Amino acid sequence: MLNETIDWGNLGFAYQKTDKRFVANFKNGAWEEGYLTEDNTVTLHESAGVFQYAQTCFEGLKAYRTADNRIVCFRPDLNAQRMADSCRRLRMPVFPEDKFIEAVKAVVKANADWVPPYGSGASLYIRPYMMGTDAVIGVKPATEYQFRMFVTPVGPYFKGGVKPLTLRISDYDRAAPNGTGHIKAGLNYAMSLFAIVDAHEQGFDENVYLDSGSRTYIEETGGANILFVTKDNKILTPKSGTILPSITRRSLMQVAADYLGLEAEERPIRLDEIDQFAECGLCGTAAVISPVGKIVDHGREICFPSGMTDMGKTTKKLYDTLRGIQMGTIEAPEGWICEIEA
Numbered sequence: 001m002l003n004e005t006i007d008w009g010n011l012g013f014a015y016q017k018t019d020k021r022f023v024a025n026f027k028n029g030a031w032e033e034g035y036l037t038e039d040n041t042v043t044l045h046e047s048a049g050v051f052q053y054a055q056t057c058f059e060g061l062k063a064y065r066t067a068d069n070r071i072v073c074f075r076p077d078l079n080a081q082r083m084a085d086s087c088r089r090l091r092m093p094v095f096p097e098d099k100f101i102e103a104v105k106a107v108v109k110a111n112a113d114w115v116p117p118y119g120s121g122a123s124l125y126i127r128p129y130m131m132g133t134d135a136v137i138g139v140k141p142a143t144e145y146q147f148r149m150f151v152t153p154v155g156p157y158f159k160g161g162v163k164p165l166t167l168r169i170s171d172y173d174r175a176a177p178n179g180t181g182h183i184k185a186g187l188n189y190a191m192s193l194f195a196i197v198d199a200h201e202q203g204f205d206e207n208v209y210l211d212s213g214s215r216t217y218i219e220e221t222g223g224a225n226i227l228f229v230t231k232d233n234k235i236l237t238p239k240s241g242t243i244l245p246s247i248t249r250r251s252l253m254q255v256a257a258d259y260l261g262l263e264a265e266e267r268p269i270r271l272d273e274i275d276q277f278a279e280c281g282l283c284g285t286a287a288v289i290s291p292v293g294k295i296v297d298h299g300r301e302i303c304f305p306s307g308m309t310d311m312g313k314t315t316k317k318l319y320d321t322l323r324g325i326q327m328g329t330i331e332a333p334e335g336w337i338c339e340i341e342a
């Protein structure tokens with residue numbers, strides 16, 4: 001049954017309370033079983049680790065209805081793995097990866113009415129996260145934690161059509177060498193807010209961050225990885241230890257090679273070579289790929305030949321193929337699609 005109170009065609013990207021969310025607590029060195037609840041509030045100690053020293057990390061993935069009306073999600077095992085990596089780096093206990101996938105299935109199933117219909121372009125966004133909950137005042141990891149997972153329906157990313165983005169090369173840095181750029185930690189976002197608001201005020205859609213060690217190489221934006229298409233139709237993406245390993249980007253690289261027969265390479269990409277490329281796109285769960293029309297480096301405009309009105313040809317092929325795989329109209333590689341029994 002579809003929730004009848006929602007106008008599926010006019011959803012944005014904002015929190016909306018759904019029926020159930022998953023909660024599990026870590027105490028005395030062990031995770032409790034966990035449970036589904038209707039309560040969308042959290043009451044915590046005033047000195048909880050999450051408040052004082054930002055001990056928190058998160059994930060993001062989506063559930064969809066396929067063409068044949070199954071409810072599925074895309075590679076949740078990689079979200080479970082990445083969250084485990086984030087937790088280890090922040091000295092938080094890992095929520096077991098198999099339990100993570102079970103929780104995804106339980107939460108989506110409990111909110112099945114909120115999974116948008118096939119063809120609406122909308123989807124059910126799933127937000128797992130964890131935080132330190134007991135009191136700390138000296139700088140040290142908490143000893144108690146809460147893992148939660150809620151869902152909220154979100155609209156199509158390209159409402160009203162595709163519009164290539166204008167990015168700027170940021171003077172701020174996102175991630176330090178040997179820092180936390182490769183994990184999905186809230187702290188990476190807190191410090192990016194100044195730069196993103198500033199970018200918007202200056203008329204840009206997003207910031208492109210350079211490697212902070214040498215400020216020579218392209219890294220990524222605040223919330224998405226970058227792909228380039230060369231003039232001879234090769235797919236390139238930056239290689240760096242301080243980029244968040246996007247599941248969408250890793251999937252697109254495989255789609256490029258295995259479905260489209262394109263060469264796909266991960267290598268360091270210099271800022272001073274991107275004016276040679278034909279197309280550019282940002283990749284992440286939210287949009288799969290958003291085309292980039294222009295990158296501005298302190299007044300110098302790098303305009304991609306794909307232009308400011310449409311997705312580049314190869315970007316579009318990548319987008320259509322991965323979307324087809326997710327929606328069940330193109331056969332998926334083994335293990336990519338996780339079915340939720342409704």
Ligand SMILES: *Cc1c(COP(=O)(O)O)cnc(C)c1O
Binds near residue numbers: 060220221223247
């Ligand atoms: C979440 C995120 C991405 C996108 O990752 P996906 O797994 O594709 O959604 C890219 N960059 C950053 C910094 C992120 O936090």
